[in-house]
Amino acid sequence: MLDLHCHILPGLDDGAADVSVSIEMAKAFVADGVQVVACTPHILPGLYHNSGPQILQATSALQQVLDREGIPLKLVAGADNHITQSFVAELRSGHLLSLAGTRYVLVEPPHHVVPPRLEDLFFSLLIEGFVPILTHPERLTWIEQHYQTVKRLAQAGVWMQLTSGSLLGAFGRQARYWGERMLDDGLVHILATDAHNVTRRPPNLSQGRAAALKRVGAVEAERLVITRPQAALRNEDPVNWPSPEYEISASQVGYNDAPKAGSNVAKPAHTPSDRTSAEGGLVGRLRAVLGLG
Ligand SMILES: [Fe+2]
Secondary structure, three states: OEEEEEOOOOOOOOOOOOHHHHHHHHHHHHHHOOOEEEEOOEEEOOOEOOOHHHHHHHHHHHHHHHHHHOOOOEEEEOOEEEOOOOHHHHHHHOOOOOHHHOOEEEEEOOOOOOOOOHHHHHHHHHHOOOEEEEEOHHHOOOOOOOHHHHHHHHHHOOEEEEEHHHHOOOOHHHHHHHHHHHHHOOOOOEEEOOEOOOOOOOOOHHHHHHHHHHHHHHHHHHHHHHHHHHHHHOOOOHHHOOOOOOOOOHHHHOOOOOOOOOOOOOOOOOOHHHOOOOOOOHHHHHHHHOOOO
């Protein structure tokens, strides 16, 4: 498996506190069946002042440590890029980082407020030829009020990254419900750990995969943790990859955690027409029609 979101680099953010924790995390990843990990520390102005060149350097330094220790884990550089006003320019300049230098880029919105012009940012990234990956939408406190926005973004070609722990209940009832709901609605492209340590937020991709499998079946579960992450790191065009699929509807499985009391969110009634048919995304088709490659 490949994990495209984790905080394994030592001392750069609230992830691994030092290199001994990084080594423990690396061992845990290997034991869990993960061969490739993207090192994605926060880049968050005012809190985590990381930058592209520093992350690239820290990634190769940690790779040397793992090689010396004989731990068979391949690291690639990336970043947990929080939304800023000049996001696209900072990505072009190399201050923000895509995953392994590809067109695929993690984008983390604020957890408690919807930023102004959220959709504009994602659309401008798509038009620029990037594939934004929205990090753990199921954990955003505003997902309930803005689920249609999430759907629109997915339909336009934005990839959605679910966090393993959400499906395991590690982030509470709401995150679990929305994680399951998004899987059922065919809105999830990849599953990642967002691991920060080996205790409270550990490498747990195989458990997450098993939880996802119960809802979407083995083929789609494999796409979440192997096929699509691999395609991303090879910088392949997303139009070549199938849209997310669900196999088992909520009506058959039920939800582990219903929305909080008083929620007016209706449970989904699945029909094939409910499905997201991203097919590479509306923006991708628009780009093709306009000859933008
Ligand atoms: Fe993260």
